[in-house]
Amino acid sequence: MFEVKSALLKSLQQLVLKPRCTMCKRFSSGVLCPDCRHKLETCQAAVSLTFVDNRPLIAWGHYQGLLKQLLGRLKYDQQAQIAHLLGQLLGIAWLENQSYNRQSIVIPIPLHEGRQQERGYNQSALIAKSFCQVTGLNLTLNGLVRVKATAAQFNLSPQDRLINVAQAFQLGSELAKKECGKNIVLLDDIYTTGATIHSAVEALSQAGFKVSGIAVVAKA
Numbered sequence: 001m002f003e004v005k006s007a008l009l010k011s012l013q014q015l016v017l018k019p020r021c022t023m024c025k026r027f028s029s030g031v032l033c034p035d036c037r038h039k040l041e042t043c044q045a046a047v048s049l050t051f052v053d054n055r056p057l058i059a060w061g062h063y064q065g066l067l068k069q070l071l072g073r074l075k076y077d078q079q080a081q082i083a084h085l086l087g088q089l090l091g092i093a094w095l096e097n098q099s100y101n102r103q104s105i106v107i108p109i110p111l112h113e114g115r116q117q118e119r120g121y122n123q124s125a126l127i128a129k130s131f132c133q134v135t136g137l138n139l140t141l142n143g144l145v146r147v148k149a150t151a152a153q154f155n156l157s158p159q160d161r162l163i164n165v166a167q168a169f170q171l172g173s174e175l176a177k178k179e180c181g182k183n184i185v186l187l188d189d190i191y192t193t194g195a196t197i198h199s200a201v202e203a204l205s206q207a208g209f210k211v212s213g214i215a216v217v218a219k220a
């Protein structure tokens with residue numbers, strides 16, 4: 001009887017503890033099951049390369065479909081494990097583009113302290129961590145500090161977005177120690193009008209740092 005019970009308990013435990021797909025909740029050894037992974041791949045932009053103020057911007061995918069849902073889960077549903085997968089995908093896309101400087105340092109766009117405490121993590125920093133594991137670039141986690149608690153951008157006009165995030169960033173202590181000569185890659189989860197990136201570039205440029213590229217998971 002004891003053996004039956006323990007076998008039953010074991011299979012119950014396996015059932016409960018077996019990892020499930022983040023999106024459809026079916027059993028899956030990865031963050032996504034093969035079906036959802038396939039849906040995610042349809043959002044891929046085949047390394048979308050555009051230029052923002054003459055700086056190359058690499059986006060892994062289009063902000064739509066399953067990629068949009070995943071980024072929503074990552075930000076609002078405490079599903080931090082999604083960041084690891086997205087950082088890996090972005091890192092592979094980055095490596096496929098061989099023209100980049102391997103000595104660059106990567107700075108994730110920070111959240112304001114209050115928002116980060118609320119969420120428990122900065123999704124861009126988590127994405128940047130696995131991005132740097134894949135690319136071998138140096139992560140400078142606190143290169144920038146967000147000093148202004150800005151309103152959510154999604155319901156603002158492009159002009160209001162610029163005003164909303166103007167002077168939102170200052171140099172972080174970790175960056176001040178590094179030499180100015182290094183190229184900086186800014187990393188964010190979503191790129192929409194570019195207002196946030198523009199503000200971060202301004203803060204860095206004013207202090208004599210050079211932003212050589214931008215990496216984002218999704219471009220709207």
Ligand SMILES: [Zn+2]
Pocket residue numbers: 021022023024025026032033034035036037
């Ligand atoms: Zn699934």
